Structure formats: C-alpha cells, structure tokens
Amino acid sequence: MAAATIIGTAIEWYDFFLYAAAAGLVFNKVFFASSEPAIATLLSFLTVGLSFLFRPLGAFLAGHFGDRIGRRKVLMITLFGMGIATTLIGVLPTYAAAGIIAPLLLIFLRIIQGISAGGEWGGAVLMAVEHAPENRRGLFGAFPQIGVPIGLLMSSGVLAVMTMITPGEQFLQWGWRVPFLLSFILIFVGHYIRHRVAESPVFAEISARKEVASNPIGAVLKRSFSVVLLAAIVFAGNGASGYMTAGGFIQKYATGNMGLERGPVLWAVTGSAATWLVFTLLAGIVSDKIGRRNTYILGFIAQIVGIAALFPLVNAGDITKLFLALALLTVGLGFTYGQQSAFYTELFPASMRFSGVSVSYAIGAILGGAFSPMIAAWVIEKTGSTSGVTYYLIAMAVAGLVAICLFKDRTGIPLGPDHEAEQAVSPLVFARERQ
Structure with missing residues (x-):
C-alpha cells in the first residue's frame, strides 16, 4: 500500500513538475520565442x-465519481x-517549426495535466489514510505527500x-524532450503498481451498504462551504x-537574473527536494504525536523564517547558498504538508469525503500555487527587487497560519x-452546525 501511493503519486508529480521546470528553462525560448524575453x-x-x-x-469530476464508483x-x-499528456509534450513542434499552433497545443496538453492533477491528489490521500490504523494516519498520509517531493x-x-x-544549444534543440518521453514508460509502472492495490475499505463498506451519495459535490458545497474555503487557504x-x-x-x-x-x-x-521529502515524512509522524493543528502551527512559523532567508541567500549568487536557501525553506514546507492528507481526510464525512478533499485541494492550489511564479516574475520585472516577492510569500504563510487556527483538531x-454523525459536526472553532 505504501509503495503504491508513493510511486503512483511520484510519477504523476514528476510529469507536473517537469513541465514547470521546463517552463522557465526551455518553453520561454522554444514556444514563445517571438516575444521579448x-x-x-x-x-x-x-x-x-x-x-x-x-x-x-x-x-469535481474525480470527487463525484470517486464517491460513487471508488477511489481506485x-x-x-x-x-x-497525466502520463499521455506529458509524453505528447515531448513530441510537440516548436514555434519556429509550427508557428502559433505550437504554444496552443502546449497549452491544451497543460490543461489535461491540470485536470488530471486535480483528480489525482484526493484519491491518493484517501487510499492511504483510509487504509491506515487510527494512530498512524499521519504517517500513512505522508506517503502520497512524499511522492510530491520525489516527483x-x-x-x-x-x-x-x-x-x-546535451550541453548548451543541444539541450534546447532536443535534450529537454527526453524527460517528457520517459513518462510513457512510467505510465505502465504506475498502472502495474496501482492495479495491485485494493479499494479503500471505507468506500468498500459504503458501497456494500448501498449508501453511495447521489450528488456528493453538491452536498459538500452546500453543507461545508466554509470548511472547504478555510481548508483551501491552509x-x-x-x-x-x-x-x-x-x-x-x-x-x-537563478539562471537568468543571477547568472548561475x-x-x-x-x-x-x-x-x-530530498530535504523536503525528509521533513514531509517527519511532519506526518509528528502529527500523530502532537496533532495535525499543532504541527501546522509549527510549520507555518518555520516557513516564515525560511521565506525571510530565501532571497538574501539566493541573491548571493553562490550555488551553495542557493541550496542552503532552498533546504531551509523545505523545513516549513514539509511541516505544512506532511500531515495534510490526514488533516483533510478527517475534516469531511465519509459519504462526501473524496469530493470535500479534492475541491479543497484544487481551490487551495489556485489561491496559492497557480500564479505565484508569474506574480514573482512580474514583481521583479516591475520593481527590480525581490523584496515584494518576500512580502507576498510571508502574507500567504500568515493567511495559512490564521486559517489553521480556526480549525479544531x-x-x-x-x-x-x-460514525457519519460524529464526522458531520463542524470542525471549525466558531461553528456548531453540522456539515
């Protein structure tokens, strides 16, 4: 079970992060080459x-069908x-070869990646946490989480x-394509591993009782909208x-502005990524000892410290200090990530859990990660300084800290x-209504 959740999630996020890295190093040169740098x-x-x-x-799609036909x-x-979209990116023509059709195809395949990523996380974490012993949910839930830094x-x-x-121009000409084409092999590895895993015991029991919700998405938005929104901010x-x-x-x-x-x-x-993995796994373990909420609070405090140190170290223009900056940041990132699977799973009633977890995650991804690289690039372009980026990241971390303090543990x-009745009691400190 652990291997299936780790490897399956790692493969999906390998695909997703590969695109993001290539966006800054390659795609701006080969798919958007007609524009100013x-x-x-x-x-x-x-x-x-x-x-x-x-x-x-x-x-929405994964939540609806995951609560109706199963997580697996x-x-x-x-x-x-995800895998097919990533593989096809590896064979796309460049702007020089195909003109405007090249970036349009790239955008279409990125959209497929986004839809797949939106459905992947909720299912993976529920498969892990719903299989876990009660006192080890943080640890089991950290398995799909560490798949992300592994990716x-x-x-x-x-x-x-x-x-x-493929040094120099060879990398831009064809070297960057190889990692995308490797995804075709990884599809079959992931399928083999996930095919061997049994359905979540919680869903299996719901299905056996014929208690599957007819409209789980509608139910979660109607009854738990404030929970979804605050969980997304976390x-x-x-x-x-x-x-x-x-x-x-x-x-x-680092490569463009700092010349590394x-x-x-x-x-x-x-x-x-290796240090992020370690702290993510550690956070899951710690959350089983001191609770999800307390682990988050420690994590956001550590994250604010890491953000404050990030650009002063990166701006030194030294590769060792760059690694130190990123490693220090991963302490807080890990301690606000490793327990997330268990935290989200424990928020929602079983009958609408996949929907609640998936929608909270997707909205949080938009509010937090969607445009943060573009915002950072725009701030530096307009101000010539990284200070604005630091203030933006600290403000987001503070928002997450405030949001987690509004939840009961x-x-x-x-x-x-x-135990649907117990699960339906609102997890918010300021509410008494059922969700």
Whole structure:
C-alpha cells in the first residue's frame, strides 16, 4: 500500500513538475520565442498557472465519481491522463517549426495535466489514510505527500542529467524532450503498481451498504462551504512558497537574473527536494504525536523564517547558498504538508469525503500555487527587487497560519460510515452546525 501511493503519486508529480521546470528553462525560448524575453517568461509561467484553473474541474469530476464508483478507478484514469499528456509534450513542434499552433497545443496538453492533477491528489490521500490504523494516519498520509517531493527530485534530476548529456544549444534543440518521453514508460509502472492495490475499505463498506451519495459535490458545497474555503487557504499558505521551486521560478531566476549555470541549479533543486521529502515524512509522524493543528502551527512559523532567508541567500549568487536557501525553506514546507492528507481526510464525512478533499485541494492550489511564479516574475520585472516577492510569500504563510487556527483538531476521529454523525459536526472553532 505504501509503495503504491508513493510511486503512483511520484510519477504523476514528476510529469507536473517537469513541465514547470521546463517552463522557465526551455518553453520561454522554444514556444514563445517571438516575444521579448521578459514577456516570453511571463507567458511561459502563465501556462503553468493556467493548468491550476482546470484543477477544480478535475477535482469535481474525480470527487463525484470517486464517491460513487471508488477511489481506485479514478486514480487509474488520472494516471493515464497525466502520463499521455506529458509524453505528447515531448513530441510537440516548436514555434519556429509550427508557428502559433505550437504554444496552443502546449497549452491544451497543460490543461489535461491540470485536470488530471486535480483528480489525482484526493484519491491518493484517501487510499492511504483510509487504509491506515487510527494512530498512524499521519504517517500513512505522508506517503502520497512524499511522492510530491520525489516527483520534483526525479524531474529536476533527469533534467540535470540531460544538461550534462546535451550541453548548451543541444539541450534546447532536443535534450529537454527526453524527460517528457520517459513518462510513457512510467505510465505502465504506475498502472502495474496501482492495479495491485485494493479499494479503500471505507468506500468498500459504503458501497456494500448501498449508501453511495447521489450528488456528493453538491452536498459538500452546500453543507461545508466554509470548511472547504478555510481548508483551501491552509493549503494556499504552503503552496505559494512551494511553487517557487516546484513552479520553476527559482530555476529561472537563478539562471537568468543571477547568472548561475543551469546544471548546478537543477542539482541544488534536486537536493532540496530530498530535504523536503525528509521533513514531509517527519511532519506526518509528528502529527500523530502532537496533532495535525499543532504541527501546522509549527510549520507555518518555520516557513516564515525560511521565506525571510530565501532571497538574501539566493541573491548571493553562490550555488551553495542557493541550496542552503532552498533546504531551509523545505523545513516549513514539509511541516505544512506532511500531515495534510490526514488533516483533510478527517475534516469531511465519509459519504462526501473524496469530493470535500479534492475541491479543497484544487481551490487551495489556485489561491496559492497557480500564479505565484508569474506574480514573482512580474514583481521583479516591475520593481527590480525581490523584496515584494518576500512580502507576498510571508502574507500567504500568515493567511495559512490564521486559517489553521480556526480549525479544531480532529486527529484520530473515526472515518468509517458508522460514525457519519460524529464526522458531520463542524470542525471549525466558531461553528456548531453540522456539515
């Protein structure tokens, strides 16, 4: 079970982060080459954010069908959608070869990635947490979470290797395509592993009782809208900072503005993905001891410290300090991410849980990560300074901190359909109504 959630999620996020990294290093040159360099970069990062706008569609579809036909089947669909889109990006013609059709095709495939990503996360975390023992949900829920930094590690690592194999212009001509084409192989690896995993025991019990909700999306939005919104803000507080690297901005800033070499920058990002993995897993374990809410509070405080140190270290123009900056940031990122699977799962009643988890995640991704690389690039272009980016990221982290303080701690609440009444009590400190 652990291997299936880790590897399956890692493969999907390898695809997603590979695009984001290539957006800052390649796509601004090969798909938007007709524009001024600064405009080309903004357009390239805009396509990164555009996919987030389609995550709610993926979340709505996955939530609806995940609460009706099961978590496992939905995960298979999202895996193929993401993998096929990524593979096709690897064979797209450039702007020089096909003109405007090239970026249009790129945008279409990125939208498919966004829909797939919107449906992937909710299913993966529920498969992990609903299989977990009550006192180890944080740990089990951290398994799909560490698949995300593993995906970043894999994508940055493969790109770094390709910069060594295809230096200079060769990388822009064809080297960047190889990591995208590798996704075709990863599809079958992910399918083999996920096919061997049993359906979530909670959904299996709901299905056996014939208690499947007819309109779970409608129910969650009608009864739990405030919970969804605040849960989304919690994730947004993490995502805005996380997408500085996962969204490709730091890679572009370090190579373009600071003049560092592409290969060492990618290796620094790869190393920081490893530290992000460690702190994400640790957060899941710690949350089983001190609760999800307390772990988040510690995490957001650490994240604010990491944000404050980020650009002073990056602006030193030294690769060692770049890695130190990114590694320090991952302490807070991990401690506001590892427990998220368990936290979200414990918020919603079993009958509409997939819908609640998926929609909260998708909205949080838009509020936090969707356009943070583009916002950062725009702020620096307009002001010539990184100070505005720092203030923006701190404001997002503070918003996440405030939002988590508005939740009760639900660590250990029973998840099965026998306890819907207990699960339906609002998790918000200021509300008494049922959800």
